[in-house]
Amino acid sequence: MTLDGKIASYTGESSISSEKDKKRVHALRSSVDAVIVGSNTVLVDDPRLDVRYVEGKDPLKVVVDSVLKIPLGSRLVTLFPEKLVIACTQKANKEKAEELKKRGVTLLFCGDGEHVDLPLLFEKLYQMGVRRALVEGGGELNWHLLKHALIHEIQLTIAPFIVGGRNAKTPVEGEGFPKIREGFKLKLASVDTQDDEVVLRYFVIY
Ligand SMILES: NC(=O)c1ccc[n+]([C@@H]2O[C@H](COP(=O)([O-])OP(=O)(O)OC[C@H]3O[C@@H](n4cnc5c(N)ncnc54)[C@H](OP(=O)(O)O)[C@@H]3O)[C@@H](O)[C@H]2O)c1
Structure with missing residues (x-):
């Protein structure tokens, strides 16, 4: 995110990462079994x-898409x-x-509600x-997973x-908590710097 807590500009443009951070994220992608958006x-x-900025294995790509809005021409489907x-x-x-199935895509039907049943998806x-x-956003999905x-x-x-x-997306959207102290609690695990960026790692305490 930017220093003012946005994960995209108000137009939805989100090329925030430096080359160093892209390498860090791609190494992380290659260390997991699935990347979810x-x-x-x-x-x-x-x-x-996919994994392009470092050498490594390519994980599964998972899209949480209740009514299949994904365009057939999107890069995930075509590539x-x-x-x-x-x-x-x-x-x-x-x-x-x-x-989608004809093109080789795997579909997971997760419930019959308005949105994907996330615990069922993880099962x-x-x-x-x-x-x-590894979940790579956006803010709405991040909120519901938390x-x-x-x-x-x-x-x-x-x-x-x-x-x-004021309408630019932040790392966690959703309806939010009315009080700060009702929010998710975190434990700081590490702080690193790479040039002018800071990389924070937290554990979530439920
Ligand atoms: N800087 C970054 O690191 C970064 C990373 C990712 C995204 N972004 C930016 O974030 C923006 C997109 O974020 P977003 O918050 O609008 O959307 P999002 O989190 O990517 O997607 C939200 C959508 O997921 C679907 N979904 C299905 N089941 C769900 C469930 N159980 N809970 C929650 N969502 C569910 C919902 O639509 P359906 O139910 O209709 O499927 C929902 O509208 C873009 O501008 C993108 O550029 C930035």
Whole structure:
């Protein structure tokens, strides 16, 4: 995020990371079994979620996308269908589900509610052999995962920019807590610097 706590500008543009931080994140990606993002991040950023800045294995890419909004032309679908897992609900469009399956994408149906049942998704990922997963946002998904006590560690790079914007996204969105002391509690694990950036690592205490 930027120093003023934004993970994208008010237009949704989010190229915040330095080359050094991209290398750090790509090394982290190659150390996990799956990288997870919310559907809105795919719509706005069209990410690849692969390992390019360092040598290493490419993890599964998981999109939490209740009704399959992901465009068939998105890079995840066109470049890595065999490594792509989309978590959706029973309310997802059946034709789009079939089309994605035809392209080699794995679909995980997680409940029949309005949004993906996240604990069920994590259970299904565990059954697929996923032991360590890295969530790369966005803010809405981060909030709901924290609410379900599914996040154990947080790594946050503070980049030397201030972009403002009252509607610019922050690392954790959702409805929030009314009182600060009701918020999630954290324990600082480490503080590192890389040029003008600070990399913070916290454990979440539930
Ligand atoms: N700087 C960074 O590190 C970074 C990283 C990632 C993203 N970003 C930025 O963040 C912005 C996107 O963040 P965002 O907060 O708008 O969206 P998001 O967290 O990427 O995606 C949220 C969407 O996920 C879907 N979802 C499905 N099941 C869910 C559940 N159980 N709980 C929560 N969400 C669920 C919901 O849509 P459906 O239910 O309809 O599927 C929801 O609208 C973009 O501007 C992107 O550039 C920045």
